[in-house]
Amino acid sequence: MTKTWLIYALGGGWGHITRALSLGRIAAKHSKVRILTNSPYAHYLNAEGCLVQWIPDSAGFSATCQQVRHIILNAECDRLIIDTFPRGLGGELADILPQLQHIPRILIHRDINPRYIAAKNLRSFVAENFDAVIVPGEGKDLPFCDLPNVHHTAPWLIRSDVDLPERTLTRSHILKVNETIKTILVCCAGQAEELPLFAEIALKLHQEFPKCAVRILAADCPPNCQDLWISHHPGIECLAVADVVVGGAGYNTVYECAALRVPLVAIALKRLYDRQDKRAQAYCYWVQDIQSAIDTVKMLVDRIEPQKKPLPSYINGAVQAVHHIMSYKF
Template identity: 35%
Template sequence: MRGERWLLYALGGGLGHLTRAVALGRAARLRGHRVEVVTNSAFASGLALEAELGEGLVHRLSPELGKHTVRASFERLFARVSPEVLVVDTFPRGLGGELATLLPELKVRKVLVHRDLHPDYVERFGLARFVDTYDRLLLPGEPAPLAHHPRAVSTPPWLVRDVGELLDVPSARQALGVATSEEAVPVVAVLACGRPEEVDECIGLAAMLQRELGARAAVRLLAPSALTSVPEPLTWLRPWPALPLMRGIDVLVGAGGYNTVQEARATGTPLVAFARPRLYDRQALRLHASEQVSTFDAALARVSALLPTPSELRRERAAPSYVNGAHAAVRLIEGA
């Protein structure tokens, strides 16, 4: 089909909405579509999003803007882009309800990326009725409360890189700053993302793991945002996306957010995760019992148990094999 203009609404804290939008946008560009993304993620200012989608195609709103200002900004952007397709991530009425009265008036194909939402939120705002505004509901690889809707379709998880774009093990370990002389040393990566206090907690956890594991592991702190203080000799890296490095990571420590969990499972990377409290997202439901911890001591014990032995590290690892659901999502949107 001919290329269309798509506008992706990816408002919300953290990196989940934005990374999912980039995954969809990259897949749509391969099909000839022009994709623009609007986000208010506090992390967006420090990410090379234009390298993923193209110059001038990423619109960053301040996370401090109120509901009415966000709506006015979105209306101006919508008029300028004049999209043929609007994709809204997670929140059918907009993050703060700013799209509730606007969406029914928009004469474009409307698609909702439908993920798990707290049932109280679904009930309070009558989302079961409101989603009729959308031409298609896409479930990106996990259950959602309105999965029974007649226009709802499930896909595999959406990932920001296809399997062929991942670095091989030696290249990933090199990118993680692991010397060739440390080839028998496993890599433990701590993903520091989320609220400022959660990032600080991850820094403390990484420092503790490095101190307690000593020469048994190379601990790396992965944080997409600028950090003002990282205790020495902890190694801090700022990769985004982190998925290309996953084959070089032996144990991943993070939270139960969508991208962390789906990337770990797609690549077969052992995960140790905290279920962070969120207003809408229920991370504890996404995590398996074997993945979830609630204290530093429990995290240390789980990481220690998961560390491969030197002989296991020397064996050639099986390459991951996964299907990136973003491509199926694009085809479904084209046919909506």
């Protein structure tokens, strides 16, 4: 019988679904992978060999929780993988996980606000309800890192280095830029309401740097940015050929730029659970406002040459994670 992995990846942006696809595309080589998501961007994505089951983001809180519970309670799978939220995004898993002792349960432990962990008494819940915890490159100072069943990997990326397309092809066909022009890529990978902020940044960069190619990467065309807009997934393929990236400090944007060795000028965006300021401080040129972003880009543009070197090599933690999950003896 074919093995089936069910990945819970609820969350309103790109982050959870991209992380799930990073894992799922590798696991799908030997198992069926089913990803449960409510991301409004799900229909933009290549399913990467996985079955993506979308709960419309317009379904409402109660209906979403009800659907999630029904799907998981009736799932025929031999791995249940929960991304970030041990009890579920709305607490909908709290009373059903104890009923699933027959299914190996794995938590993907990304950095989240410790106030949330304390308020929901998550340490004891995780210890009682998860067979394994995997930390996808977020450090060893997270709240569950001292549990005995924790494994650490490098950050998970939706493309390994060998999977990236040739840089000249990406620049010419997707960004429509030749190799001699310095390229500034504005990455709008967060929530839909943040699109105007990044549109403003892109337009000001376009005005300030007439000798550079400025592009804005977003699912939908930002206001007044038709000539600068590109829509491409996965975004890592575009980040790989940029000279400077401007964006938020979400998981994927930060770790993709770090792996690719592309400087990221990041505005830490407010999130209920995610601590983007912590990530920005550790890995990025952290700025507080648009003018600071422009000033930092100027400093970077003045000292770099357009990238002509081969794409860098790096470790993809998703590959490590698949091996861990396959090797667990439950």
